[in-house]
Amino acid sequence: MIKKTCLSLAIGLLCLGNVAAESVFVTLEHDNALAIVDPIAGKLIKTIPIGQRPRGIAISPDYKYLYIATSDDNTIKIIDAVSFKEIGQLPSGKDPETFALNPAGNRIYVSNEDDSLVTVIDVAKKKAIKQIKVGVEPEGITVSPDNRWLVSASETTNMVHWIDTKTNTIVENTLVDPRPRAVSFTADSQQLWVSSEMAGSVMVLDANNQQLIKTIKFEISGITADKIQPVGVVIDKERHRAYVALGPANRVAVINAQSFEVEKILLVGQRVWNLAFSPDQKRLYTTNGTSNDMSIIDLDSQTVTKSIAVGTYPWGVVVKP
Amino acid sequence: MMRSTNRLLILISFLYLLLISTLHPAYAKAKLSINIAYLSLEQKILPQMSNLDAFVIDKGLKGAELGIADNNTTGEFTGQQFNLVKFIVPLEGSVVDTFNKDIANKFQYVIVNLNAEQLNTLADLPAAKNSLLFDVATLDDALRNEQCRSNVLHLLPNRAMRADALAQYMLKKRWSKWFLVIGTSPEDRLYAEALKRSAKRFGMKIVTEKTWQHTYDARKTTQSDIAVFTQVDDYDVLVVADEHSEFGEYLDYRTWLARPVIGTQGLIASAWHKTHEQWGAIQIQNRFKDKAGRWMEEQDYGAYLATRALGEAATRSLSSEIKLIKAYLLSPAFALNGYTGAPLSFRSWDGQLRMPVLLAAPRSLVAVAPIEGFLHPKTELDTLGYDQAESHCQWTPQ
Numbered sequence: 001m002i003k004k005t006c007l008s009l010a011i012g013l014l015c016l017g018n019v020a021a022e023s024v025f026v027t028l029e030h031d032n033a034l035a036i037v038d039p040i041a042g043k044l045i046k047t048i049p050i051g052q053r054p055r056g057i058a059i060s061p062d063y064k065y066l067y068i069a070t071s072d073d074n075t076i077k078i079i080d081a082v083s084f085k086e087i088g089q090l091p092s093g094k095d096p097e098t099f100a101l102n103p104a105g106n107r108i109y110v111s112n113e114d115d116s117l118v119t120v121i122d123v124a125k126k127k128a129i130k131q132i133k134v135g136v137e138p139e140g141i142t143v144s145p146d147n148r149w150l151v152s153a154s155e156t157t158n159m160v161h162w163i164d165t166k167t168n169t170i171v172e173n174t175l176v177d178p179r180p181r182a183v184s185f186t187a188d189s190q191q192l193w194v195s196s197e198m199a200g201s202v203m204v205l206d207a208n209n210q211q212l213i214k215t216i217k218f219e220i221s222g223i224t225a226d227k228i229q230p231v232g233v234v235i236d237k238e239r240h241r242a243y244v245a246l247g248p249a250n251r252v253a254v255i256n257a258q259s260f261e262v263e264k265i266l267l268v269g270q271r272v273w274n275l276a277f278s279p280d281q282k283r284l285y286t287t288n289g290t291s292n293d294m295s296i297i298d299l300d301s302q303t304v305t306k307s308i309a310v311g312t313y314p315w316g317v318v319v320k321p
Numbered sequence: 322m323m324r325s326t327n328r329l330l331i332l333i334s335f336l337y338l339l340l341i342s343t344l345h346p347a348y349a350k351a352k353l354s355i356n357i358a359y360l361s362l363e364q365k366i367l368p369q370m371s372n373l374d375a376f377v378i379d380k381g382l383k384g385a386e387l388g389i390a391d392n393n394t395t396g397e398f399t400g401q402q403f404n405l406v407k408f409i410v411p412l413e414g415s416v417v418d419t420f421n422k423d424i425a426n427k428f429q430y431v432i433v434n435l436n437a438e439q440l441n442t443l444a445d446l447p448a449a450k451n452s453l454l455f456d457v458a459t460l461d462d463a464l465r466n467e468q469c470r471s472n473v474l475h476l477l478p479n480r481a482m483r484a485d486a487l488a489q490y491m492l493k494k495r496w497s498k499w500f501l502v503i504g505t506s507p508e509d510r511l512y513a514e515a516l517k518r519s520a521k522r523f524g525m526k527i528v529t530e531k532t533w534q535h536t537y538d539a540r541k542t543t544q545s546d547i548a549v550f551t552q553v554d555d556y557d558v559l560v561v562a563d564e565h566s567e568f569g570e571y572l573d574y575r576t577w578l579a580r581p582v583i584g585t586q587g588l589i590a591s592a593w594h595k596t597h598e599q600w601g602a603i604q605i606q607n608r609f610k611d612k613a614g615r616w617m618e619e620q621d622y623g624a625y626l627a628t629r630a631l632g633e634a635a636t637r638s639l640s641s642e643i644k645l646i647k648a649y650l651l652s653p654a655f656a657l658n659g660y661t662g663a664p665l666s667f668r669s670w671d672g673q674l675r676m677p678v679l680l681a682a683p684r685s686l687v688a689v690a691p692i693e694g695f696l697h698p699k700t701e702l703d704t705l706g707y708d709q710a711e712s713h714c715q716w717t718p719q
Contacts, residue, residue: 113604116394135398136391137604155601156629156658157395158636173398175636179658198656198664226663226700248662 022278023320024285026294027054027068029313034068034084039283039296039319042306048084051077057316058101058108066318067108069096076108076121081320091128093119100141100150102165109150111138118152120168130168134161140182146189149207153180153194160194162210172210177201181230182274186257187237195230195244202230202244204260214260216244223249232274236281241299243284245272252286252295254302266304268295273314279321287314352402355641357628358428359385359407360443362416362435375615381434381457382407383613384621387605388628390612392635399636403628421448429453429643432627434620437461437468444470453647455631457623462515465671465707469714474630474650474672476623480515482706483590486678486690487560487583488519489704493692496557496581501530502550502572504563512562512585527560529553533568547575560584587682590690593622594681599689602660626665626674630657662689663702671714675702 024037027050034050034057037043051070058067059081066079069092076096078088092099092110099110101123108121112131118138120130135157143150143165150163153176160183162172177196184193191213192205202216218228229247235257236242242255248271254264269288272295276285284297288307294314296306364378385405392403406428410419416439424431425448432455433440440456441464443449454473456464462481464473478486491497499520503513513530520527531550551559551572559576561584563569569586581587595616598606605625609617617625634649635641649655651672656664661677668675680688691701703709 114607136394137601154395156391157398158633159395159398161398175399178633178656178664198658200664224697224700226702 024276024294025057025059025066025318025320026287026310026314027057027316028311029053029055029315031311031313032070033311034066034079035310035314036084037294037308037310039278039285039308042296042308044308044310047311050079051075051086055315056096056098057318058099059318059320060101061103061105063320067099067101068316069099069110071095071097076110088126090121090123090126091119092121093117093128098139098141100143102143102150103145103147107143107165109141109143109152111141111152113137113139113155116154118150118163132163132168132170134170135159140180140194142183142185142192144185144189144192144207145187148189149185149192151183151185151192153183155179155181158196160192160205174205174210174212176203176205177215182233184233184235186235186239188239191235191239193233193235193242195233197229197231197247200225200228200230202233202242202255216255216260216262218244218246218249218253218262218265220246220249220251220265231272232286234275234277234284236277236299243275243297245275245286247271247273250288250291252284252297264302266297266302268297268304269293269307274317276317276319278319285317285319287317289313289315352400353635353639353641354402354404355430355631355635356404356406356428357385357389357430357432357631358424359405359432359624360410360416360420360424360435361408361433362410362414362439363412365412377615377618379613380618381432381620381624382409383609383615384457384617384624385432385628387609387612387621388625388632392628392632395632395636399639401632401635401641403632403635405628417442417446420446425449425452430631430646431455432457432624433473434458434624437464440464440473441468441470444473451643453643455624455627457620457627461511462707465673466713469671469716471672471716474627474667474674476626476630476674477592477619478590478676478678479673479706480512481518482673482676482678484512484515484519485522485705486590486680486692487516487588488523488525489690489692489695490588490680490688491525491558491560491583492523493688493694494558496583497525498555498557499525499527499560500551500553500556500558500580501527502559502561502563502569503530503532504565504567504569505532505534506565506567508564509562509585512564516560516562516584528556533563547572548577551576551578553577556580558583559587561586588680588687590678590680592619592676592678593617594679594686596681596684596686597661597679598686600660600662601658605660622659626657626659630655630667630674633657663700668703668709668712670709670712670716671707672716673706675700677702678705 021040026035036045052072056069076090076092093112110119118132135154137155140153177199179198194203204213228249232245239257242257244253270291271289286295389405437459561569573582634646638645659665678690695704
């Protein structure tokens with residue numbers, strides 16, 4: 001299998017290098033392409049044309065398939081994670097941007113921003129099975145690791161909608177700070193972290209009662225509050241620390257996920273957008289939208305160790321072990 | 322006419338409630354209604370230089386309607402219902418009469434799409450004492466200074482904000498020697514005053530200032546007129562103040578020296594523009610076009626922001642009470658998304674919405690002010706227009 005892959009890759013760099021090393025996949029919104037990065041070597045391996053305006057990206061639980069929302073093609077493409085050949089498309093609805101894959105990998109939930117809908121897709125059948133009416137401009141979307149909740153955040157309605165994954169209906173709504181962007185559950189499914197771009201805050205909600213536990217604000221000397229616009233948020237498995245991309249503040253905030261104190265602010269690249277952990281959680285990868293690069297943060301030392309030019313408008317990021 | 326609108330509205334509200342109660346049983350119980358009036362005058366069709374742009378009859382109204390629709394989607398989940406009733410006064414009618422008769426006792430929140438004089442006449446009416454007026458049309462610096470009123474909030478950038486945005490961009494480009502060309506209308510002179518203020522503020526030099534007094538018939542004489550008119554001492558950029566677009570469009574490509582045109586034509590400063598797509602703007606551009614069948618104009622954007630600001634305040638304060646709403650709107654907690662990359666809020670000293678200003682060419686967005694590098698201790702947005710220390714507005718508390 002690996003041999004065949006090597007032959008099929010025109011350059012074959014993957015074969016020369018460390019085959020076992022993890023790969024980082026970054027969607028490049030303006031290049032209509034996918035960047036493949038070897039984060040250990042700190043190198044861009046190759047860039048593959050993928051479709052018009054790729055943004056949201058997810059990888060299947062078995063790491064065999066990549067799902068990529070190619071917004072201007074109005075579809076989510078299924079890409080073989082080894083050969084990078086397109087093997088199918090999912091009926092995402094118009095202009096898909098963000099979507100979430102459930103833990104089992106058999107459902108994809110798509111935010112349809114223009115229509116105030118969430119579309120539920122049966123991955124195996126490649127069919128839309130339900131549309132759920134949500135608030136205006138749904139964007140951030142995620143499924144809890146225990147598969148109990150599907151959460152959709154509406155940017156203009158300023159709400160997170162708690163949707164029961166069994167019935168695909170809204171059970172509860174929580175008002176959050178203006179223009180919520182990303183939603184992320186802790187590994188134990190007990191907390192939902194919500195970033196709000198216009199308020200410059202992150203809200204931590206209790207998944208059991210959907211109530212607010214804590215609002216986290218950020219202060220960076222030399223940068224006015226307007227520029228602090230949180231987007232991507234991830235929390236480590238042990239819930240020791242959370243990391244928040246601060247958008248045009250060009251920084252990632254390190255938060256103590258127990259005390260909710262902001263411990264450190266790390267300078268990365270311009271308009272940092274989305275974040276992903278390495279499988280061993282030793283590194284954090286960031287996509288820096290307007291400086292056309294990604295940053296690697298070493299989490300033991302909490303320092304930015306490398307910036308890698310990847311292409312124009314890097315958007316989403318996933319990691320394959 | 323008005324009655325049938327009302328009746329239709331009641332019917333729609335009823336059907337809507339019925340729909341919601343089936344969709345969201347948890348929220349059907351306590352509906353809180355917020356009623357908003359939209360007040361405008363019938364539009365007079367002005368003589369235009371160009372027939373390229375269709376005359377838009379309902380600038381402002383469509384934006385308010387979109388804002389109400391967005392608010393009511395949120396309202397489905399919060400149990401709030403926003404109702405908009407429009408009052409379009411005929412050309413020969415009186416806005417004061419309409420306000421006193423149809424609005425004053427029924428609506429506390431009024432979106433006003435009228436000129437400066439009419440706006441302040443309304444604001445000073447005894448019947449408006451307990452109203453909150455959302456001005457979605459005026460650009461007047463005076464209304465944000467000596468002529469300010471404590472029951473008025475301004476949703477569009479005033480001339481000083483626009484001029485500062487242009488000046489920041491010109492400073493960045495090092496176009497520091499200006500040739501200022503001014504039209505003959507009072508509005509043109511006000512725009513020119515704002516430009517002069519900005520020139521001083523940002524250390525720019527107006528090398529020549531001229532008033533355009535020639536004919537407005539482009540087909541006959543402009544070609545030679547402009548070449549002659551623009552034979553002045555060397556300058557970097559022609560800055561034009563022609564708010565009614567009577568001659569400004571014809572300056573570009575016809576000047577004696579090859580120089581860019583900026584101001585009310587050429588590169589313009591605006592709260593909104595059809596070329597703007599960043600920060601999710603494409604979403605609202607699409608939503609608006611689907612609804613109105615045309616591009617969103619500035620007054621639409623202002624009216625959209627007015628209804629959304631009210632929606633935000635009502636949702637956050639869980640109230641329709643004017644004191645609470647107004648307090649929330651003017652508090653530091655208020656942050657509104659305007660699809661321009663920075664949270665919008667109201668300046669507590671003059672009621673002006675703190676907002677970025679787009680700098681746009683006819684078919685491309687050139688820059689968004691505040692331009693990077695113009696710093697401010699509190700918010701870069703306050704590098705545009707009258708900052709607190711410069712303001713001559715003295716609000717009388719109500």
